Amino acid sequence: MDKNKLSDIYAKIKDFNKIIISVHKRPDGDCLGSAYGLKDIIKTTWPNKEVLVSAEVASYLKFIGKPDDIKDKDYNGALVISVDTAARNRIYDQRFDKGDMLIKIDHHIPVENFGDIDYVDTGRPSCTLIIMDLFNEFSDKLKMTKVGAKALYTGTLTDTGRFKYSGVDGDTFRSVSVLFDQGLLTKEIYDNLDVRTMELTKYKGYFLQHFKKTPNGVAYINILPKHIKKFKVSLGEATSLVNELGYFDDCPIWILFAEYEGKIVRARMRSKGPAIDKLANKYDGGGHRLACGANLGTWKRSKLLLEEADALAKQYKEEL
Ligand SMILES: [Mn+2]
Structure with a gap:
């Protein structure tokens, strides 16, 4: 965990009034969970900020949030935060560089740097856990509802194979415990993930x-x-x-x-x-x-x- 860079990211989020969160193509639970979790944290802490998520819909993940319809002009003056994406060409919304500033937050093995700030922690088994690092580092200032906790927990579950894959460690569970402290209810999550047509x-x-x-x-x-x-x-x-x-x-x-x-x-x-x-x-x-x-x-x-x-x-x- 790079505390200095997390401080920089916190400062930029605090600075900007408009934030667009961008995910990768063919979205999974982790990129959408990171996006909707981060959106919830920002909106709960600063209700007057405008926060938009640019993503495709994945029908089995509709229960954690829905993307926004984003116009070209929305990028004017915006801070764009790309989550869970290692390379430019993997970003779903290719207007990602049309904002005033770009931050990359990711946990994949780095392919290229493309942000004004690049925060990559390959030690975290999901990108949602990096969003939780940010939340926990500034827990005296940031707030989250159970909606955000639900999104972050879902992404953690799907990217870690329900806490099974390598990379899961004590930090994983310490972070997840904080989600329960925010009122996380897991039944809805498992009910949604365990559906098979x-x-x-x-x-x-x-x-x-x-x-x-x-x-x-x-x-x-x-x-x-x-x-x-x-x-x-x-x-x-x-x-x-x-x-x-x-x-x-x-x-x-x-x-x-x-x-x-x-x-x-x-x-x-x-x-x-x-x-x-x-x-x-x-x-x-x-x-x-x-x-x-x-x-x-x-x-x-x-x-x-x-x-x-x-x-x-x-x-x-x-x-x-
Ligand atoms: Mn991921």
Whole structure:
């Protein structure tokens, strides 16, 4: 935690009357939780400030907040805060640099600096925990309601796999305990996160019967538009099943390939052993040491990535 930089961020938030919070494309619980949590903290502390969130809607996360309709002119004189995003091209609203000042708050392995202030803490397993660091550092000045606590808890849950992934530590639970002190009620959160549609349940059956394994232990599946159509699920729903491939003790790496609009192929990669972030970097991606995304473009490149992942798995097993 960099207390000096948190002080700088606090000072800028206090200074500006208009703040726009920006998230990444294809939003997840962590970026939306960070955005709505930070919005709640700012609005509760300074009710007269205008705080807008620029994001796409993720239907399963509607219960933590909804994005604002932001006009070009809204950026005039605004402080823009980008959360949970490592690179410019991953930001959903590409007008992010149209404000008067830009702050980046993130926990991914840094790809590039793009803010006037860049606050990156890869030691935090979710970006929501950095927002809580800010809150806790200025707990004598900042306020939060249970609406903000709900958003921050949701993002922490989804990015840590419900406190399961590496990076979860004592600080995680100390921060989360503060959310309970703000009146956090968790039932609504679990009720919303634990919903699965009949369509996705049936697709999961297909998914579990059609994944494959490479010779050295990379479990993978190709998600094609025709499957999405047949099972009537969204790509976001289908790719949310990634960790269903993480249960095999002979597969330290697992990858889900999916074809997006315009035949663009992307990968979601996970590992419980070898670091995969360097591999993701080679394929226009990145993220964390054990959880990454990559932009492949074509199915041909997915084969290359798979071969390299297989080599990583082989090397890892040989070193055990
Ligand atoms: Mn995150």
